[in-house]
Amino acid sequence: MILNRNYYAKFSFFSAWWNSRQMKKLTGEKIFKSFKLHKTEWPYKLYFYSPRLKRRPRFVGTSEQLSNWKEAILCETLCPTHAIKVTAEAFHIDDRGCITCGLCVEFAPPGLMEMSADSSVIHQS
Amino acid sequence: MFNWKEFEKSKNVLSMVGDAFYHEENGQHHVHIRPKNLINWIEMIRDDLGYLTLVDLVAVDRSKFPSKYPYGLELVYHFLNMGNHQRLNIHLHFNEDEVVPRINSFYPHADWMEREQAEMLRIQFDSPVAGLILPQGQSQFPLRKSARIGNWNLEVPPEKPHIRINPNKSEAPYPEESHVWKKFDVFSAETMGNFDWMVCFDPASVIDSKVRIGLHHQGFEKLLESRSWIQVLQLVDKINLGSAPTYATAWARTLEDTYRIKIPERAQALRIVMLELARIAEHLTVLAEVTLAAQKDEFRFFIDAREKIYELFEKYCGHRQGLGLISIGGMRDDLPYGWIIEYQAVNEILLKTLKTIHHSLIGQRHFRAHLEGAYVDAQTVLQWGVSGPTMRAAGLNFDLRKSQPFYFYQDIDFDIPVGIYGTSYDRYLIRLEEIFQSLRIVTQVIDNLPLGEVSHSDFGQVLSEGKVPESVSGWHFSSLESSNGEAGFFHLPSPDFSPYRVKIKTPGFSLAQAVPYFMKGLSENQLRSSLASLGIRRWEIDR
Numbered sequence: 089m090i091l092n093r094n095y096y097a098k099f100s101f102f103s104a105w106w107n108s109r110q111m112k113k114l115t116g117e118k119i120f121k122s123f124k125l126h127k128t129e130w131p132y133k134l135y136f137y138s139p140r141l142k143r144r145p146r147f148v149g150t151s152e153q154l155s156n157w158k159e160a161i162l163c164e165t166l167c168p169t170h171a172i173k174v175t176a177e178a179f180h181i182d183d184r185g186c187i188t189c190g191l192c193v194e195f196a197p198p199g200l201m202e203m204s205a206d207s208s209v210i211h212q213s
Numbered sequence: 214m215f216n217w218k219e220f221e222k223s224k225n226v227l228s229m230v231g232d233a234f235y236h237e238e239n240g241q242h243h244v245h246i247r248p249k250n251l252i253n254w255i256e257m258i259r260d261d262l263g264y265l266t267l268v269d270l271v272a273v274d275r276s277k278f279p280s281k282y283p284y285g286l287e288l289v290y291h292f293l294n295m296g297n298h299q300r301l302n303i304h305l306h307f308n309e310d311e312v313v314p315r316i317n318s319f320y321p322h323a324d325w326m327e328r329e330q331a332e333m334l335r336i337q338f339d340s341p342v343a344g345l346i347l348p349q350g351q352s353q354f355p356l357r358k359s360a361r362i363g364n365w366n367l368e369v370p371p372e373k374p375h376i377r378i379n380p381n382k383s384e385a386p387y388p389e390e391s392h393v394w395k396k397f398d399v400f401s402a403e404t405m406g407n408f409d410w411m412v413c414f415d416p417a418s419v420i421d422s423k424v425r426i427g428l429h430h431q432g433f434e435k436l437l438e439s440r441s442w443i444q445v446l447q448l449v450d451k452i453n454l455g456s457a458p459t460y461a462t463a464w465a466r467t468l469e470d471t472y473r474i475k476i477p478e479r480a481q482a483l484r485i486v487m488l489e490l491a492r493i494a495e496h497l498t499v500l501a502e503v504t505l506a507a508q509k510d511e512f513r514f515f516i517d518a519r520e521k522i523y524e525l526f527e528k529y530c531g532h533r534q535g536l537g538l539i540s541i542g543g544m545r546d547d548l549p550y551g552w553i554i555e556y557q558a559v560n561e562i563l564l565k566t567l568k569t570i571h572h573s574l575i576g577q578r579h580f581r582a583h584l585e586g587a588y589v590d591a592q593t594v595l596q597w598g599v600s601g602p603t604m605r606a607a608g609l610n611f612d613l614r615k616s617q618p619f620y621f622y623q624d625i626d627f628d629i630p631v632g633i634y635g636t637s638y639d640r641y642l643i644r645l646e647e648i649f650q651s652l653r654i655v656t657q658v659i660d661n662l663p664l665g666e667v668s669h670s671d672f673g674q675v676l677s678e679g680k681v682p683e684s685v686s687g688w689h690f691s692s693l694e695s696s697n698g699e700a701g702f703f704h705l706p707s708p709d710f711s712p713y714r715v716k717i718k719t720p721g722f723s724l725a726q727a728v729p730y731f732m733k734g735l736s737e738n739q740l741r742s743s744l745a746s747l748g749i750r751r752w753e754i755d756r
């Protein structure tokens with residue numbers, strides 16, 4: 089498909105005036121409503137985020153599972169950004185490194201990890 | 214379109230030639246040779262067989278398993294024949310002390326590729342190669358298997374301060390008084406943070422320029438070698454954040470092609486939808502950059518329209534740019550309820566507003582004057598191995614969605630816009646037209662969305678049982694049409710489920726190389742809009 093040749097032609101003064109008028113309509117209230125920018129809404133109204141981003145991975149297993157070396161260390165090896173550190177006492181997730189990819193939750197044995205509703209990933213005002 | 218009859222024909226031709234070992238895999242030709250035969254082969258395939266494009270070049274250090282592989286190094290040249298859609302890999306096996314001939318006299322765009330591989334892996338070419346990406350005085354070779362990351366000794370030779378006697382008098386080869394070199398660095402608006410750019414003006418228009426890259430290099434390919442296949446899938450999104458699902462799909466498709474995994478129909482359809490939405494988002498970004506560079510207020514509407522696409526991604530997967538959508542063997546999740554209605558609303562808004570913005574823009578003489586230059590003809594495009602909208606604007610009708618259709622692309626009705634003059638204005642028009650074509654594709658797919666599951670567990674079985682099919686011997690290259698050109702992955706698997714060597718083929722690398730040849734004859738205020746219309750992304754140049 090070759091491009092429309094009319095686009096290469098010169099525009100008459102009238103059509104240029106007509107198009108600029110159409111453009112002004114677009115900036116006016118009527119159609120601009122469909123372009124709601126959350127940039128403009130942001131400080132007053134929170135934008136809707138889907139559950140995945142709102143959540144972050146959290147360790148929900150027992151201390152026995154933590155001391156079981158094979159299960160807990162799996163999460164550490166799975167994480168692509170090395171955000172997880174597992175020791176015998178604690179299970180630490182670094183928020184700055186986590187990209188919320190969800191691999192640790194998806195592939196860990198059941199009952200070990202969970203995507204919690206703790207929304208500290210986004211700092212709400 | 215690719216067909217097997219043509220494949221058999223060229224297979225017969227290629228396997229007849231002596232001095233080489235031939236085999237075929239996954240619909241691509243593979244030829245194994247030694248350095249002394251290289252020039253003969255290159256001449257033959259370029260002049261007689263019509264392989265006009267060197268898509269990518271990758272070197273690998275094979276010294277990890279010396280018993281399996283007698284030679285220390287391997288260079289793979291990947292060629293594309295646009296006439297009959299054949300892909301040919303030439304594998305060059307050599308030891309460390311052997312000298313490899315350069316092929317940049319046959320394929321000019323091999324220049325940067327050879328320089329990059331030479332400094333990453335210490336390959337001895339028959340003529341001296343200058344460094345490209347790494348800092349000067351570098352004595353390490355990061356992509357060697359023995360190289361460690363960190364604690365490098367930088368032996369930078371002390372530089373003499375360069376004092377210009379007459380600041381207006383410029384250096385050779387443009388020594389006249391009237392020729393002025395100007396420098397646009399990474400922080401300037403002209404280069405948009407991509408590279409350092411030295412431009413020579415005769416004082417009004419550009420006659421030559423030099424590009425210096427490597428300012429964003431972070432060893433991404435080395436990083437991926439230490440990650441498993443699934444982790445790589447999460448990390449490759451970062452190469453082009455504006456259209457994240459593109460590279461994730463390319464990576465997933467590389468693995469699925471290698472291990473012959475068939476993904477369910479619904480996942481294929483959803484991948485097409487996400488690829489096209491990513492293409493729309495990226496095109497809108499470029500259009501906004503072009504419009505902003507031409508000092509028009511309309512750029513805000515392109516950004517707003519892109520925001521609508523990002524909202525769709527966000528409702529699907531939670532991330533604005535569509536990160537982590539893809540899983541190997543299908544998609545992560547099914548579509549949420551109500552997503553299709555949301556899409557239809559967005560479709561309507563885009564169709565209604567984009568036409569109005571476009572007509573208002575091209576009616577303005579000032580805008581057209583900004584985009585008039587940067588004339589690119591088809592020969593230059595082929596010479597510099599450029600693909601995507603830049604190639605199509607020069608009048609070449611080639612699109613991987615048509616020529617090597619994957620998933621459902623052969624069943625969908627859509628057109629490939631082709632430009633007439635090859636200016637930045639053509640590139641602008643093509644990007645705008647492709648947005649409408651992409652909307653057409655998505656609407657068709659969503660109208661006929663197949664039912665069923667969205668992912669197979671096949672790949673999980675391959676991983677857990679440690680079963681890798683015997684037919685998989687090594688290299689595979691697969692690519693798809695991203696918004697700025699051909700994007701894909703060269704992959705050599707290793708037995709521990711991580712890549713032994715992965716090379717990312719990005720359109721931005723060849724575009725950045727061709728910038729000095731595309732930008733001749735422009736005036737200074739056209740530079741920014743012309744560069745923006747190429748769509749170069751910084752992570753694509755320095756992987």
Ligand code: SF4
Nearest residue numbers: 167186187189190192
């Ligand atoms: S969600 Fe991903 S990045 Fe975050 S801790 Fe889990 S594996 Fe690591």
